[in-house]
Amino acid sequence: xxxxxxxxxxxxxxxxxxxxxxxxAEAGVGWIGLWRDKVAEVGVETAARLVxxxxxxxxxxxxxxxxTGRGPDGPTGDxxxxxxxxxxxAVALGTDVLVLVVGxxxxxxxGLSRRRVAEALDQLVPAALDRGVRLALEPLHPMQCAERxxxxxxxxxxxxxxxxxxxxxxxxxDELHVWWDPAVEASIAAAAGRIAGFQVCDELVPMPDPLxxxxxxxxxxxxxxxxxxxxxxxxYHGPIEVEIFNTDLWSRPGADVLPEVITSYRxxxxx
Amino acid sequence: xxxxxxxxxxxxxxxxxxxxxxxxAEAGVGWIGLWRDKVAEVGVETAARLVxxxxxxxxxxxxxxxxTGRGPDGPTGDxxxxxxxxxxxAVALGTDVLVLVVGxxxxxxxGLSRRRVAEALDQLVPAALDRGVRLALEPLHPMQCAERxxxxxxxxxxxxxxxxxxxxxxxxxDELHVWWDPAVEASIAAAAGRIAGFQVCDELVPMPDPLxxxxxxxxxxxxxxxxxxxxxxxxYHGPIEVEIFNTDLWSRPGADVLPEVITSYRxxxxx
Numbered sequence: 449x450x451x452x453x454x455x456x457x458x459x460x461x462x463x464x465x466x467x468x469x470x471x472x473a474e475a476g477v478g479w480i481g482l483w484r485d486k487v488a489e490v491g492v493e494t495a496a497r498l499v500x501x502x503x504x505x506x507x508x509x510x511x512x513x514x515x516t517g518r519g520p521d522g523p524t525g526d527x528x529x530x531x532x533x534x535x536x537x538a539v540a541l542g543t544d545v546l547v548l549v550v551g552x553x554x555x556x557x558x559g560l561s562r563r564r565v566a567e568a569l570d571q572l573v574p575a576a577l578d579r580g581v582r583l584a585l586e587p588l589h590p591m592q593c594a595e596r597x598x599x600x601x602x603x604x605x606x607x608x609x610x611x612x613x614x615x616x617x618x619x620x621x622d623e624l625h626v627w628w629d630p631a632v633e634a635s636i637a638a639a640a641g642r643i644a645g646f647q648v649c650d651e652l653v654p655m656p657d658p659l660x661x662x663x664x665x666x667x668x669x670x671x672x673x674x675x676x677x678x679x680x681x682x683x684y685h686g687p688i689e690v691e692i693f694n695t696d697l698w699s700r701p702g703a704d705v706l707p708e709v710i711t712s713y714r715x716x717x718x719x
Numbered sequence: 720x721x722x723x724x725x726x727x728x729x730x731x732x733x734x735x736x737x738x739x740x741x742x743x744a745e746a747g748v749g750w751i752g753l754w755r756d757k758v759a760e761v762g763v764e765t766a767a768r769l770v771x772x773x774x775x776x777x778x779x780x781x782x783x784x785x786x787t788g789r790g791p792d793g794p795t796g797d798x799x800x801x802x803x804x805x806x807x808x809a810v811a812l813g814t815d816v817l818v819l820v821v822g823x824x825x826x827x828x829x830g831l832s833r834r835r836v837a838e839a840l841d842q843l844v845p846a847a848l849d850r851g852v853r854l855a856l857e858p859l860h861p862m863q864c865a866e867r868x869x870x871x872x873x874x875x876x877x878x879x880x881x882x883x884x885x886x887x888x889x890x891x892x893d894e895l896h897v898w899w900d901p902a903v904e905a906s907i908a909a910a911a912g913r914i915a916g917f918q919v920c921d922e923l924v925p926m927p928d929p930l931x932x933x934x935x936x937x938x939x940x941x942x943x944x945x946x947x948x949x950x951x952x953x954x955y956h957g958p959i960e961v962e963i964f965n966t967d968l969w970s971r972p973g974a975d976v977l978p979e980v981i982t983s984y985r986x987x988x989x990x
């Protein structure tokens with residue numbers, strides 16, 4: 449097993465869940481980060497069985513959220529209800545981390561949208577505690593504020609999490625979203641006890657698109673070993689997901705992409 | 720005169736400086752924000768004379784900076800020397816505000832690049848005081864960190880400015896760059912005495928490009944009256960520049976664009 453490496457399955461998007469699980473097992477990758485749309489293609493029970501049979505562990509499930517009522521395609525449904533369903537899926541899949549993307553600006557009102565996120569957390573925390581699954585608040589890069597996430601910094605995530613027990617509400621540290629933050633080191637240190645996961649990638653320069661702007665670790669300006677050291681100093685020693693939105697990687701077979709993921713992880717991220 | 724409105728001349732990019740100055744005077748816009756490339760087309764002395772003859776005032780000159788050695792087109796020249804030249808141009812043009820874009824990540828080292836900015840300020844402050852021109856540190860949106868500006872938040876700008884007198888080092892508050900920041904209100908309040916200018920626009924949603932992503936006030940998610948109220952509460956009552964990078968606006972005659980600037984300013988920004 450390659451220590452701590454987890455394949456976030458969006459990175460090998462052309463792979464189905466069965467292919468991704470088999471591919472990880474064959475390559476010695478012991479963790480996988482799952483996406484609900486890929487899980488739904490085979491059904492939760494089958495997905496859970498496949499993961500188990502291949503000896504993998506699920507580092508996180510992506511995603512609940514969209515509490516504001518606004519997503520990239522316009523208005524969204526009931527984010528709290530959807531997140532409750534996702535908590536049950538997380539339990540079935542054997543992961544204790546559910547990633548939350550909180551949603552964009554609804555009704556053209558940033559303040560109102562942010563309050564809706566806090567209110568949704570109040571409603572969800574009892575269910576998270578009951579199911580033993582942590583809600584992982586993921587701050588998204590400020591360029592995604594309007595459409596995807598009014599949660600924009602780690603500091604803000606910690607403020608949202610503060611009223612709740614650490615086992616119910618944590619934070620997901622995704623390098624793409626936080627590396628530029630002049631307060632990133634201080635915010636990661638302040639997140640001690642709340643870090644539910646660590647996701648790595650690089651930023652494409654120049655940036656082709658606000659979403660499809662990631663590359664393999666080592667291809668951009670992010671100092672992965674520095675940030676890994678920061679999350680470790682804050683007490684996080686769990687799996688490290690490689691999560692890459694990239695049109696070129698997505699167009700290629702997962703079997704070709706995974707070896708590159710492993711190599712870039714070893715060369716630029718791993719201890 | 721339309722109270723406090725300033726046309727940042729990048730908004731009417733198809734206009735030469737003489738056209739922009741005449742257009743503002745005719746439309747009752749009393750302030751203009753100048754760009755050095757447009758000034759250079761006619762020469763500093765001619766530009767200064769045209770501004771004076773039309774009864775305009777110059778709200779800011781854009782720009783000095785690129786202290787890190789890295790810009791969007793790759794390595795840059797000596798940012799300190801270039802900024803010294805820009806200070807002299809500011810004096811000649813009759814403005815006391817020089818906007819600084821500090822530069823992107825050089826040598827793939829974010830920490831080093833940020834230290835270079837602090838060192839450049841140390842070198843420039845005596846010249847700024849001597850010339851009576853304020854260096855206006857402009858934090859740029861985090862999506863522009865790698866290529867244009869390792870200065871990403873107002874809080875960080877204030878930290879950089881702190882060792883220096885407020886009359887030498889201020890901050891430029893550009894809505895596009897700071898509106899998403901959960902700490903924007905607190906940071907603007909903390910900037911009292913340092914605010915050298917206020918620039919407005921809106922953010923295009925979805926975002927077509929990390930640079931060409933602006934629209935007229937009122938076309939996006941930014942709450943202009945809220946942010947104007949914040950800068951006023953922090954003691955800033957100077958000109959308000961409308962500064963828009965937008966391919967559609969840039970393709971049209973300035974004479975068509977300026978009335979739309981005035982209308983959007985009146986409807987969405989003005990007291």
